[in-house]
Amino acid sequence: MEDQVVDETKSPETESDPVVFVVSDAIGETAEAVARAALSQFNSGRVRWKRVPHVKDVAAVLDVIEEARGKKSAIVYTIIVPEIRAVMQKEANRFGIPHVDIMGPVLDALSRITTTKPRLEPGLVHRMDEEYFRRIEALEFAVKNDDGKDPRSLVRADAVLIGVSRTSKTPVSLYLAQRCYKVANVPLVPEIPVPRELFEIDSSRVVGLTVDADHLERIRYERLIAMGLDPQSSYADRQRIETELAYANGIFQKIGCPVIDVTNRAIEETATRVIQILGARHAKDKDRR
Structure with a gap:
């Protein structure tokens, strides 16, 4: 006969069937x-099957033992904390309940070969999984909202970077996405109207990026050459650059947002400063509460 897995809570008439108790200090998967x-x-x-998740103390273990001892049962468990694991082993042995410690032997083996001690924090795998998916979501958000592609999404951003071309908006956005921040960026060009959504969101979530005119002129000039374009284009024209920077500065003032000078700053430095600005905003929000 093929095995049938039955949810105990849905099959009250199957009391004679053996029960596998799945016990964990996380969710038991x-x-x-x-x-x-x-x-x-x-x-x-x-x-x-009876899954018993989030077992955090000895009392919860004893509850499982009490229920299992009156049935044809086995206990399979992943418990990180040694003291709680020891109680499970002792009590299961005491009542002759078959039991399997899945996590303990693995932790012991890895401790020996790595010569380090385990962190003994339940649920780490799931927290890491959650962080991974948050990072992927943030990266997708950064790509979809690069260069002002979707102004309607600005309201969902943790931060919105604004500035003229070549002020590191995109690389900083992607760097922050790796840290699980949802970041959009919007270019500031005198001939293109600023999205109205930029003035509707909290100004403390908007960060202006500016740069020294000499530095920007050099970067744009080198960029044009690298792309095989005319380096005398207006893109690298000094007067045009000063016009763009003045326009951007006016937008910064109108919004009332913090501004970072990215001249000679590494991407990591700029990103760290953005995180500090966001942290200060969160601290103020908590104070208001």
């Missing part, structure tokens, strides 16, 4: 996956 993989090797009939 790892323990259940291992147990299900093992069970697939048996033609053992109906089996009920």
Whole structure:
């Protein structure tokens, strides 16, 4: 007969079926996956599963033992904290309940070969997974909102970088996305109207990027040459550059946003300064509450 996995809460009439208790100080996915993989090797009939997540103390372990001791049961568990794991082992042995410690032996083995101690923090894998997906989401946001592509999304940004061309808006946005910040950037060009949404969001989330005119002229000149374009183009014209910078400065003042001078700054330095600005805003928000 093929194994049947039954949710205990939905099948009250199957009390005689064996029960696998899946116990974890996180959500129990790892323990259940291992147990299900093992069970697939048996033609053992109906089996009920009971997952007990977020076991953080001895009392929760004793509750599981109390329920399991009266049934044909086994306990499969992933518990990080040694003291709680020890209680599970001791009590399961005391009542003759078959039990499998999935995490303990692995932690011990890795401790020996790495010569370091484990952090003993439950749920780290899931927190890392969550951070990974937040980072991917932030990167997608940065790409979709690069160069002012979607002004309607500015309201969802953690930060909006504004400035003239070649002030590092895009690389800083992508760097911050790696730190899980959703960042949009909007170019400031005298001939192109500024999106109205830029004036509707909290000005403390807007960060202006400016640069020394000499430095910008040199960067733009080199950029044109690298692209095989005429270096005498208005893009690198000194008067044009000063006009753009003056226009951008006027927008900064109108919005009332903080401004960072990126002249000779590394991308990481600028990004760190943006994070500091965002941190100051969050601190003020907390004070208001």
